[in-house]
Amino acid sequence: MDAADRPYDVLVAGGGNAALTAAITAAERGAKVLVAEAAPKAMRGGNSRHTRNLRTAHEAPTDVLTESYLVEEYLDDLIRVTGGKTNEHLARITIEESAQMPAWMHERGVRFQRALGGTLSLGRTNPFFLGGGKALMNAYYRTAERLGVDVIYDAEVTGLEIEDGHFTAARLRHRGFETRIEARAFIAAAGGFQANLDWMEEAWGPGARNFIIRGTPYAKGTVLRLLLDEGFEAVSEADQCHAIALDARGPKFDGGISTRLDAVPFSIVVNREAERFYDEGEDFWPKRYAIWGRLVAKQPDQIAYAIIDAKAEDLFLPPLYPPMRAETIEGLAEALGLDPAKLRATVDAYNAACMADGPFDTTIHDGRATSGLTPDKTNWARPINRPPFIGFPLRPGITFTYLGVKVTEDAAAVIGGKPASNIYAAGEIMAGNVLGQGYLAGIGMTIGSVFGRRAGQGAARHAGN
Ligand SMILES: Cc1cc2nc3c(=O)[nH]c(=O)nc-3n(C[C@H](O)[C@H](O)[C@H](O)COP(=O)(O)OP(=O)(O)OC[C@H]3O[C@@H](n4cnc5c(N)ncnc54)[C@H](O)[C@@H]3O)c2cc1C
Numbered sequence: 001m002d003a004a005d006r007p008y009d010v011l012v013a014g015g016g017n018a019a020l021t022a023a024i025t026a027a028e029r030g031a032k033v034l035v036a037e038a039a040p041k042a043m044r045g046g047n048s049r050h051t052r053n054l055r056t057a058h059e060a061p062t063d064v065l066t067e068s069y070l071v072e073e074y075l076d077d078l079i080r081v082t083g084g085k086t087n088e089h090l091a092r093i094t095i096e097e098s099a100q101m102p103a104w105m106h107e108r109g110v111r112f113q114r115a116l117g118g119t120l121s122l123g124r125t126n127p128f129f130l131g132g133g134k135a136l137m138n139a140y141y142r143t144a145e146r147l148g149v150d151v152i153y154d155a156e157v158t159g160l161e162i163e164d165g166h167f168t169a170a171r172l173r174h175r176g177f178e179t180r181i182e183a184r185a186f187i188a189a190a191g192g193f194q195a196n197l198d199w200m201e202e203a204w205g206p207g208a209r210n211f212i213i214r215g216t217p218y219a220k221g222t223v224l225r226l227l228l229d230e231g232f233e234a235v236s237e238a239d240q241c242h243a244i245a246l247d248a249r250g251p252k253f254d255g256g257i258s259t260r261l262d263a264v265p266f267s268i269v270v271n272r273e274a275e276r277f278y279d280e281g282e283d284f285w286p287k288r289y290a291i292w293g294r295l296v297a298k299q300p301d302q303i304a305y306a307i308i309d310a311k312a313e314d315l316f317l318p319p320l321y322p323p324m325r326a327e328t329i330e331g332l333a334e335a336l337g338l339d340p341a342k343l344r345a346t347v348d349a350y351n352a353a354c355m356a357d358g359p360f361d362t363t364i365h366d367g368r369a370t371s372g373l374t375p376d377k378t379n380w381a382r383p384i385n386r387p388p389f390i391g392f393p394l395r396p397g398i399t400f401t402y403l404g405v406k407v408t409e410d411a412a413a414v415i416g417g418k419p420a421s422n423i424y425a426a427g428e429i430m431a432g433n434v435l436g437q438g439y440l441a442g443i444g445m446t447i448g449s450v451f452g453r454r455a456g457q458g459a460a461r462h463a464g465n
Pocket residue numbers: 013014015016017018019036037038039044045046047048049050051052053054055155156157158189190191192214215216218219220221222223255256257399400426427428429441442443444445446448
């Protein structure tokens with residue numbers, strides 16, 4: 001029988017972590033579930049297939065995490081990075097339930113690797129998926145198939161039939177053909193809108209055309225737009241997102257984690273005018289990398305350049321693309337397309353301001369600051385004077401957007417101040433409830449997992465009534 005003719009209890013829009021978590025949960029409760037994934041099979045799994053870990057609370061060391069990470073500390077961390085822009089009730093639910101997720105995921109085929117040391121310092125807080133997000137998504141698809149979940153690929157939800165907040169059917173474009181699918185409940189797990197450059201331009205202005213989208217090109221926000229147009233309540237803002245500085249030479253979409261550049265704390269970063277614009281040594285890189293996307297986005301032409309010398313080359317992860325190199329600052333400026341005299345003047349001023357003489361130490365805030373610059377570099381400042389001189393072009397790399405639909409603790413989408421009777425949301429499409437701004441590494445997958453389960457439970461419960 002064709003998928004379009006079968007009666008479904010639950011229709012899930014999306015094919016990433018949130019969607020599959022919801023689909024599996026609903027199917028385990030006896031619901032007949034259809035997953036509609038906009039991407040073709042080879043690209044299924046959205047941004048989730050690029051991920052490596054999720055952040056989970058725990059009271060004692062586990063087989064994959066060290067020490068403890070208590071709910072209150074996790075919540076404090078979240079409130080700090082969001083500047084309080086979080087729904088504390090939903091945040092607490094997310095964090096308390098995060099403790100259950102590794103075991104739940106393991107039972108459904110996901111494997112974790114032992115706690116990692118190294119520069120990311122996440123061994124206490126974030127279990128890492130063995131094989132990364134791709135292996136996680138493959139495990140979930142296998143589990144879903146075993147439970148009898150139907151999956152259609154190349155199937156974009158393009159319309160929703162909703163009356164008085166009640167869902168009856170969705171319209172889909174499936175391999176180029178229009179189709180209509182009825183279900184008793186609908187779960188929106190279709191990600192953010194970061195790959196929709198028209199929408200990004202509405203939020204950011206024409207500069208958005210210069211952004212690089214780190215993940216799936218299928219996150220166009222179609223379902224989010226449909227729900228907001230239908231009158232569902234919004235959370236966060238259209239220009240709030242997770243954005244990092246990426247190698248400008250990376251692919252426009254889907255480059256994943258490999259084009260990230262970690263040179264900033266050991267560099268000076270200049271804009272197109274060869275001028276510095278922010279303190280590169282403000283804090284350790286894991287605490288600052290997520291602000292540099294926005295910083296670069298606000299520069300002319302949304303481009304910047306990290307400049308180092310031979311002393312700094314081995315201090316960060318090797319870049320994917322070879323950097324520009326030259327024996328002189330002027331030569332490097334030419335290779336990067338910058339004004340040689342201006343870059344020379346900026347480097348000279350910086351070098352002259354490197355007055356601190358304590359030991360250079362990348363493992364602490366070494367306090368080696370410049371003096372008298374605007375802005376000063378407050379740690380790890382050393383003169384850039386040993387050739388070859390090395391430069392990397394940087395662009396804003398958008399990970400995911402935060403504008404979403406408001407949900408209740410049961411993951412029900414909210415319309416007219418009330419939960420919809422049979423419409424749920426999970427993952428990036430509602431992450432803004434918890435993440436109004438800022439970011440805490442690994443919480444994207446945690447939000448999708450916790451609310452994916454809750455959406456699956458709610459939808460199955462509704463379908464069973
Ligand atoms: C490079 C990279 C690395 C990351 N690393 C981490 C990490 O280590 N830890 C972490 O917590 N977070 C990480 N994130 C963020 C994380 O990916 C997201 O928070 C999480 O995957 C969101 O899951 P999701 O299911 O909501 O969205 P996605 O996984 O993006 O899934 C959305 C799905 O919806 C589908 N879709 C879109 N529109 C439609 C439509 N109209 N109809 C049907 N289907 C549709 C898409 O094809 C896609 O399958 C990373 C993101 C990127 C880009």
